Amino acid sequence: MRYADVAKAERIRIYDVARVAGVSVATASKALNDTGRMTEATRTRVKQTAAALGFRPNAMARALTKHRSFTVGLLTNDTYGRFTLPVMAGVSEALVDQGVSVFLCGIEDDAALGKVHVDAMLDKQVDGIIATGKRIDRRLPVDLSGLPMPVVYAFTEGPEDAITLVSDDAQGAREAVEWLVQAGRKNIVHVTGPETFVSVGERARAFRAVVGEAGRVLHGPWSEAWGHEAVGRLWSEAGDKPDAVFCGNDQIARGVVDALRERGIVVPDQVSVVGFDNWEIVSAATRPPLTSVDMNLKELGREAGRLILELAEGKPVEPGVRQLPCKLVVRQSCGGVRRSSDQQGGVLEEV
Amino acid sequence: MRYADVAKAERIRIYDVARVAGVSVATASKALNDTGRMTEATRTRVKQTAAALGFRPNAMARALTKHRSFTVGLLTNDTYGRFTLPVMAGVSEALVDQGVSVFLCGIEDDAALGKVHVDAMLDKQVDGIIATGKRIDRRLPVDLSGLPMPVVYAFTEGPEDAITLVSDDAQGAREAVEWLVQAGRKNIVHVTGPETFVSVGERARAFRAVVGEAGRVLHGPWSEAWGHEAVGRLWSEAGDKPDAVFCGNDQIARGVVDALRERGIVVPDQVSVVGFDNWEIVSAATRPPLTSVDMNLKELGREAGRLILELAEGKPVEPGVRQLPCKLVVRQSCGGVRRSSDQQGGVLEEV
Numbered sequence: 001m002r003y004a005d006v007a008k009a010e011r012i013r014i015y016d017v018a019r020v021a022g023v024s025v026a027t028a029s030k031a032l033n034d035t036g037r038m039t040e041a042t043r044t045r046v047k048q049t050a051a052a053l054g055f056r057p058n059a060m061a062r063a064l065t066k067h068r069s070f071t072v073g074l075l076t077n078d079t080y081g082r083f084t085l086p087v088m089a090g091v092s093e094a095l096v097d098q099g100v101s102v103f104l105c106g107i108e109d110d111a112a113l114g115k116v117h118v119d120a121m122l123d124k125q126v127d128g129i130i131a132t133g134k135r136i137d138r139r140l141p142v143d144l145s146g147l148p149m150p151v152v153y154a155f156t157e158g159p160e161d162a163i164t165l166v167s168d169d170a171q172g173a174r175e176a177v178e179w180l181v182q183a184g185r186k187n188i189v190h191v192t193g194p195e196t197f198v199s200v201g202e203r204a205r206a207f208r209a210v211v212g213e214a215g216r217v218l219h220g221p222w223s224e225a226w227g228h229e230a231v232g233r234l235w236s237e238a239g240d241k242p243d244a245v246f247c248g249n250d251q252i253a254r255g256v257v258d259a260l261r262e263r264g265i266v267v268p269d270q271v272s273v274v275g276f277d278n279w280e281i282v283s284a285a286t287r288p289p290l291t292s293v294d295m296n297l298k299e300l301g302r303e304a305g306r307l308i309l310e311l312a313e314g315k316p317v318e319p320g321v322r323q324l325p326c327k328l329v330v331r332q333s334c335g336g337v338r339r340s341s342d343q344q345g346g347v348l349e350e351v
Numbered sequence: 352m353r354y355a356d357v358a359k360a361e362r363i364r365i366y367d368v369a370r371v372a373g374v375s376v377a378t379a380s381k382a383l384n385d386t387g388r389m390t391e392a393t394r395t396r397v398k399q400t401a402a403a404l405g406f407r408p409n410a411m412a413r414a415l416t417k418h419r420s421f422t423v424g425l426l427t428n429d430t431y432g433r434f435t436l437p438v439m440a441g442v443s444e445a446l447v448d449q450g451v452s453v454f455l456c457g458i459e460d461d462a463a464l465g466k467v468h469v470d471a472m473l474d475k476q477v478d479g480i481i482a483t484g485k486r487i488d489r490r491l492p493v494d495l496s497g498l499p500m501p502v503v504y505a506f507t508e509g510p511e512d513a514i515t516l517v518s519d520d521a522q523g524a525r526e527a528v529e530w531l532v533q534a535g536r537k538n539i540v541h542v543t544g545p546e547t548f549v550s551v552g553e554r555a556r557a558f559r560a561v562v563g564e565a566g567r568v569l570h571g572p573w574s575e576a577w578g579h580e581a582v583g584r585l586w587s588e589a590g591d592k593p594d595a596v597f598c599g600n601d602q603i604a605r606g607v608v609d610a611l612r613e614r615g616i617v618v619p620d621q622v623s624v625v626g627f628d629n630w631e632i633v634s635a636a637t638r639p640p641l642t643s644v645d646m647n648l649k650e651l652g653r654e655a656g657r658l659i660l661e662l663a664e665g666k667p668v669e670p671g672v673r674q675l676p677c678k679l680v681v682r683q684s685c686g687g688v689r690r691s692s693d694q695q696g697g698v699l700e701e702v
Contacts, residue, residue, distance in 0.1 A: 096467060
């Protein structure tokens, strides 16, 4: 290809093709990539338009590395921001030194709104898209396959062949339960969220892998009220009472701690409690403050930022699901002793 | 000016001037607008560079209306997102139908980071910038005056001649206290945050304007623990106990409600409690759920979005501080009766 041709190809953007063909940028992109669903007539019209305008699909990949827009789009359906904010903070941290800015687009669970935002990202030729959400077992209501820029999925489900980052729920749960066992707890109960969440199943399996298959798991809503109710149920039964409760999130754990205090049961002296999420507004305000599993969402965001940069620079990244480790943040609700950073025995510190 | 000149002027961007002159885009912009602080040598160098390149400052304003980028930058130092997320949601809602996307840039309290993000926004020629924060009496650590695009300040302090949107704290506090008076409460105490916050002063003045100048105001940190401590202090004093506590935020209110329950005092039968912020994770989880003043931050964001669009389209907007009304969200902690939407008496509904 001669220089003049390249210059021309790079002047004609996918946006121009879409406009002239009367389709969205996403549709134009899919038509030229032979992906997505559309009538053959539409695909043909887009291809003919591209040819007539002198648009060269191959120029796109080159344009991405040569003419980077230094913007990355972050799509989320987590309007409350509980999970997206730390991810966003990590993404920003990874990108700011590279002069890359982040578009945050809240699409709720609205496919039409998702399409609007994806089209806008295509128009603006973002260097890449990071999709994030509030559940690792749910997809965003938009199809990001076949786009002319790289996509990384972080804390949301991606397609089979995608690059997906999730927290290692099983490892996080295992560390929490092992802590309780090391603290001498013999009768640990798991009070958690609805069975329909994949993360609930993973945490429950990890719990039983440590305490044995007879380990008791109680499911309910993700609320403080459920924590109260679970304590009411467990402590009204005959027989031995639990000496530790591992909770599926911090709100449930706060309900458990409050309910125990109201029964005159001292946490952690009589019963240890551990939460999940390490949402400080809840975990730090609980009396006593909650030990909780932190999913390291900021680090997950940083990693997503690093990967999208590598992809935008044309470097190869292996597809697949990457599980990032959680860490146990120890406060006063769990009892037991913290091993020093030297995990091979050594100094013990009482908490 | 002939057409060719315009075309040439529009091809040379402020970014090119800045690069050639060896200054940031913000500095170049200020130099050409005769604003900002810099040495005369720098200002002269920028102007000479602009002249040499054929850059015409007047072309900028035209470019803004003719060649809109359909992006708006949202700058915030509220990394936790407590206040920024609802503002952002409102801004997005106002802009999405116009095909305008939002860059969210978290600058913490870091002036250097702020400059990086503002420069990026200038590079990308955003149609406007919305500055937002976590306090209405603090400025962001960046100077946004003299930029070649409109700026709106929302829930953060702006310069004298700026367009600034804040919540009407006094009106919100007044409505809350008037509710308590109408509910028959005679001994209302205000437990609130540090005196250094302007909003704390406004709310306290509004409180005293309703209950009288002798109305008691207790200052402390913005925490649940402070709510507990305040109840401990008030209920250990001799004499009549309060029959209502109006709190400066929901965390304090939750601490007050919990401390009262632990003393066997029934909310709202014996003591009414009202919070501020209507942060649902706190207000809805309190037992009983908190009545709270909602600052309508999403509507504030919507209004900021509407204003920035008008400005980007070249419409005039009167500068000054606009106070947007708060609303009282009535749940179970306050007692009293809700007047129907017809504020002139009429149907009463018990809560």
